[in-house]
Amino acid sequence: MPVLSEESLRQALAAYVDPVLGCGLIEADVVREVSVRNGRAQVGIELGFPCDGYKNEFAANLKAALRKSLDADVDVAVGWVVRSHAVQAKLAALPNVKNIIAVASGKGGVGKSTVAVNLALALRAEGASVGVLDADIYGPSQPRMLGTSEKPTSPDGKSMNPIEALGLQAMSIGFLIDEDQPMVWRGPMATQALMQLLNETHWKALDYLVIDLPPGTGDIQLTLSQRIPVSGAVVVTTPQDIALIDAKKGLQMFRKVEVPILGLIENMSFYCCPNCGHRAEIFGSGGGERMSEQFDVALLGRIPLDARIRAQADGGKPTVAADPESDLAKIYRDIARRAAARLAHGGLESDFPDIQVSDD
Template identity: 55%
Template sequence: MSLTESSLLAALTSVQDPHTGKDFVSTRAVRNVQISGGDVAFDVELGYPAQSLVPELRRAFIAAAKTVAGVDNVSVNISTKIQSHSVQRGVQLLPGVKNIIAVASGKGGVGKSTTSANLALALAAEGARVGVLDADIYGPSQTMMLGVSGKPESSDGKTMEPKINHGVQVMSIGLLVDNDQAMIWRGPMAVQALEQMLRQTNWKDLDYLIIDLPPGTGDIQLTLSQRVPMTGAVVVTTPQDIALLDAKKGIQMFEKVGVPILGVVENMAMHVCSNCGHVEHIFGNGGGARMAADYHIDFLGSLPLSMQIREQADSGTPTVVASPDSEAAQIYKKLARDVAVKVAQKAKDFSAKFPTITVSQNT
């Protein structure tokens, strides 16, 4: 029996995407199949960054292809193509930015900024072009966490160049004012400043812009959710009941303005004693997962209450950069891939396309 494309594709269906559970053939990720004698070659195009998974996926595809009689050599090219996806109705996409992901919490002090920084760095480590907008006007922290400083450069006096560190583009009010200067602004002024930072920063071909929102569901959060073209939002909480109470308000706010919730992250889920290894659930157990189930949204994972995570963020080299092979870094990377997969599964952006309207005597 001669080697055929159909027999090869049938064998490749055994390789499943670890994040979706679907095979790459039925989702049309396998493309450009070429067969020359016993040599086969094909491309696999992912819709999300997954650089750390490529070696394992390549081995799986080669092994599956070689189960087909007549296959001698296998060449697999695995690439990523990240596209723009739909946002709130009536809000246009931002030039130079394909997808905007808001990271929010109803309550301060739950590790939202730490999660934002590590999420951005994990997406970058997986091969994406990523930016971070620090939207916390009153308490900016991304400058310290991502190790950037100094006034942004401007070649035309109208737009600003983002600071870049660890491969991530960064803009924050902390770059525009002195570290010890208090921002005593009312809501409309803060919203205007944020919109200027968002739209007057020369973002350079970003696949994802992570917006670290301030805590709460007030005027700033609501206005940004209505005006900023958000692909989706990630809600950060701790297992503590009081944090969950506020996190639910954040979920409800996004639902009202039409921003999809990509998932819930539970921070400070447990503390592991550095001396004896004893695990203690200081802030409760499983609260984030239960809340996600109640609202029928995805639970993205739990992070421990860790001195190492705190120290690394304070030093300007968050966990994903400082300890890329650590257990915490692997959790952040899986979280990032899961978020990117959720984005990839959303509808593509068709904001530039309009329906054809026909007017006749009969209408």
């Protein structure tokens, strides 16, 4: 057993791998204090992601690991702070928005918008200030999911205040038009509308702005990559092969336009019968894991196919807000922490191909 000292304590911290961070604490650069005085050891940790629901567990796990390796009690203090992170070359961060996270899918019908709003709510539940931008100009769904049809107000006739709903700041074309009104616009008009929604909204001191992208790899996605400063992207898929084919295209698109990929989320992974508990993998199994291994990206989590998720989103109060202590909400919060941790502490792809994206 090593003698307790600052050096042995640092070695133990370097060897301890937290499951959310996925690496040693020294490598993650989260250690802010290490001291041993009069036989009393203290460690101060500052995580770079919101973790109000996890920091006590983090501290307890670390304390137990240090006691096992050093045979000594160590006082562990854990805090967190969210900082701005790098975006695409030649783009500047948006005022009052530290980080933009894009939530994308290769095809429709995989539950991307439901994942996006629950991801935003989960980050807020962990203590962050969060906004959500509905970038689906043709099929906006966030107003219904957030349970509001409120119209934005304008302080000057030229810009808008975000809608406040469920503790989130939100903006969507759906707040400006009737729910049944179609947007019969060509691509350039839709992309112009997206830029107006983003830049002409008075976002207020956001740690994260979650952008709910439309499915596919079209005009909106190209605009996002070329003109919007994105810190990282999450790709949502379901396990079946037909969804994975399109999800791979979305993932490769982000690589080509130099947007770091935080990871994959496998939605509708399995179904558990609420009566008998039987588990069925309706859409196949292992698709997200295979894609994760093939493209060397993290699988952030697997979300079950559950009627509660659909009912709560349709009812205007998604799962994390409707039932914050449920097993489903805990899955979303774990995914949110893992995504934010990868953004803050590495594990992202750093070497991008030199590829030029044109409008042709």
